[in-house]
């Protein structure tokens with residue numbers, strides 16, 4: 001089958017929810033992917049911050065193969081070892097005491113929102129259910145999470161939305177302080193807004209938010225779906241930002257490409273959930289959790305996390321050097337291997353110019369390029385991406 005034929009059949013059989021690049025990927029290895037015609041691409045998209053170990057990492061492949069042969073799924077009517085072990089691993093390396101598993105980022109945020117409402121309801125009764133979120137945020141596409149998402153384009157034409165959400169400007173403490181009332185149950189934010197254009201929360205702001213939440217017993221919830229799993233140079237971004245949340249959500253990198261999400265919380269919050277309060281048929285199934293365990297082990301024991309941190313520093317420096325040479329580059333933002341570059345040109349043009357040169361990147365908004373490669377990326381590969389950007393920006397300037 002050719003890419004053209006695939007494109008035609010996709011138009012016929014798939015609901016048209018995505019704008020896709022004219023490219024069909026059939027195989028991946030490390031930081032490279034290959035299309036139907038056998039052409040190689042250097043992958044700086046990493047399945048949108050998912051493939052933290054790259055493609056075909058032997059430990060991840062072996063863990064999935066072994067678990068698939070042994071047991072793929074049984075439901076949560078029974079105990080399974082991979083689920084408990086992955087929960088233990090996450091607890092031992094984070095602020096959290098308890099984990100709930102699901103299958104995606106949106107579901108992890110659904111769990112967080114339900115947990116926050118339940119916690120508040122148990123402690124303070126009905127009426128204290130509001131959740132304050134940030135403008136320009138992204139929390140998912142289910143009803144609760146698109147309501148939580150502070151972007152009109154995600155909510156448009158789906159009204160009525162869920163009740164009990166309000167929105168404030170990111171990194172603006174005064175606005176948040178005014179928005180937190182005696183009806184507020186929780187504040188939800190991304191330590192780095194990913195989809196929203198790679199905006200990093202300021203340390204001082206987060207400290208003020210944490211203090212306010214603690215004082216009012218309002219839960220602080222961090223959506224680390226994109227920033228978690230070593231993406232920013234530490235296992236979770238909050239570790240570098242000087243504050244701990246009460247609830248944290250994970251997905252994207254957690255399974256290295258196998259769908260899995262998680263909602264983590266402290267004991268005092270997690271006990272608001274009791275048997276029957278929340279559930280998921282597939283949540284935490286042995287296959288997904290075996291993948292999650294392999295990812296955690298590679299990050300923590302296999303030194304992928306340390307390597308990723310070093311590469312993140314190298315990359316950030318390279319991007320700001322690039323900025324100093326090209327007027328079209330307005331700003332470079334990010335942490336670790338979640339980097340954004342704001343450009344004074346259509347991001348889509350840069351994406352397709354890079355594609356023509358065999359490099360996959362992706363945009364976050366009209367004028368921001370987002371780079372979220374696998375954590376096994378090398379200096380040479382970063383240099384190749386930087387060279388490609390040089391070519392594209394020089395051509396633009398000419």
Ligand SMILES: *Cc1c(COP(=O)(O)O)cnc(C)c1O
Nearest residue numbers: 104105106138139140223225226
């Ligand atoms: C991707 C993402 C989500 C949504 O995850 P899905 O798995 O697509 O539901 C939520 N929050 C953040 C910060 C994300 O980056």
